Amino acid sequence: MNAIVKWLLPLLLALAVAFYWIWKEQATLIAAVVVSQLLENLDANDDGALTEDEGFEGMFSLLDANGDGIAEHAELLSFIIRTTRPFRWSNPPEDYRHVHPGLSHETFYSKLLDEDVGYNIYLPLKYASDRASSERYPVIYYLHGGRPGNESLSIDLVDHVHEAVQTGSVSPLIFVWVNGGEVSHYNHAQSPGEDIFVKELIPHIDATYRTIAARDGRALQGFSQGGRGVTRIMFKYPELFVSAAPGGAGYAVEKLIQANGGVEVDTRQGANAVALDFGAGNDAYSLAERYANNLDERTLHIMIWGGERGFNYDAILEYVEYLDGLGVQTDRLFAPTVDHNPFLFYAARGIELLRFHDRYWGKSPVS
Numbered sequence: 001m002n003a004i005v006k007w008l009l010p011l012l013l014a015l016a017v018a019f020y021w022i023w024k025e026q027a028t029l030i031a032a033v034v035v036s037q038l039l040e041n042l043d044a045n046d047d048g049a050l051t052e053d054e055g056f057e058g059m060f061s062l063l064d065a066n067g068d069g070i071a072e073h074a075e076l077l078s079f080i081i082r083t084t085r086p087f088r089w090s091n092p093p094e095d096y097r098h099v100h101p102g103l104s105h106e107t108f109y110s111k112l113l114d115e116d117v118g119y120n121i122y123l124p125l126k127y128a129s130d131r132a133s134s135e136r137y138p139v140i141y142y143l144h145g146g147r148p149g150n151e152s153l154s155i156d157l158v159d160h161v162h163e164a165v166q167t168g169s170v171s172p173l174i175f176v177w178v179n180g181g182e183v184s185h186y187n188h189a190q191s192p193g194e195d196i197f198v199k200e201l202i203p204h205i206d207a208t209y210r211t212i213a214a215r216d217g218r219a220l221q222g223f224s225q226g227g228r229g230v231t232r233i234m235f236k237y238p239e240l241f242v243s244a245a246p247g248g249a250g251y252a253v254e255k256l257i258q259a260n261g262g263v264e265v266d267t268r269q270g271a272n273a274v275a276l277d278f279g280a281g282n283d284a285y286s287l288a289e290r291y292a293n294n295l296d297e298r299t300l301h302i303m304i305w306g307g308e309r310g311f312n313y314d315a316i317l318e319y320v321e322y323l324d325g326l327g328v329q330t331d332r333l334f335a336p337t338v339d340h341n342p343f344l345f346y347a348a349r350g351i352e353l354l355r356f357h358d359r360y361w362g363k364s365p366v367s
Helices: 002-019 024-042 073-082 125-129 155-166 193-208 225-236 251-259 267-272 284-292 313-326 342-358
Strands: 103-110 115-122 139-143 174-178 218-223 243-247 301-307 331-335
Touching: 024 073, 103 193, 115 155, 115 193, 139 193, 139 225, 155 174, 155 342, 174 193, 193 225, 218 225, 218 342, 225 243, 225 251, 225 284, 243 342, 251 284, 251 313, 284 313, 301 313, 301 342, 331 342
Parallel strands: 139 174, 139 218, 218 243, 243 301, 301 331
Antiparallel strands: 103 115, 115 174
16 A cells, blocks of 8 residues: 555656646656656566565556556556546547447536536347337446546446346346546536536436336446445435445545545645545535434445455445444445455456345335
């Protein structure tokens, strides 16, 4: 975790800012400089690559794309570029040759922004093969990790979703990847990511596709920054979702937001930390307490998930204990060999995660 704090977070922040102002070719050059700095400071044996014991414990698998235990220069460069693209409200997949045929990128017009906003959507084969049918399907909304928002960041999960549906492991469902806005699933400044999702995207999906347009046909899921978003949104809007599954969430930062009266200053970033004011009470801890005080209204089915080797794991356990103290019941699903990586988690236990939502379709309990 020390390497993440000392080197990666500040460098990613600087590079993300650079992307706003320079052309892609120049940004790639800067990314190469960032990789050189990482190697210069962390590559203990000077072999031009990194191993987990040299840095990034708890998230190394995200850098090590081929899983050989070594993050080589090309892998590091790809990771830096992939995670520091400039923010846009619409981000189609870059290479449609590698996009699952059941997935498509679409847009809708946002009145809040006065521009189009993108999303990715998976429709099961049964839906696509019988468009004249009146059959309706439940929807899982997925909030990606990282900042800024980009609805195409986690679409590789579609392979696991499709397999679960095709094998009959879960009922046919619709799966939607959300953009999230500049601060990923928060309302901030001129980027109301949360409101666009809750107040515009959900109604658009229900109006455009054959969804079960009710609480008992709607679920929420996300990872890392998206896990934080899921937690806040599910407790704010329990009337919208029958189940919710926040994964890999950085609850330590949410606890700091509560302590700072709504202001996020991620102290893990040191002097490079940027203060973001989300408003007092707009954090996972305060909202959970508010929800717990109103359990007579709507009860959520909640599953907390993630990798036991992830750098947020200890904070997740602390948050689960906090929810226990409030009387908020949760299921837990952890993968012992997985670090901070939703793709590896889905490979290991994704079926169980999807089955969790599947259990509650058509059930909308009131306490």
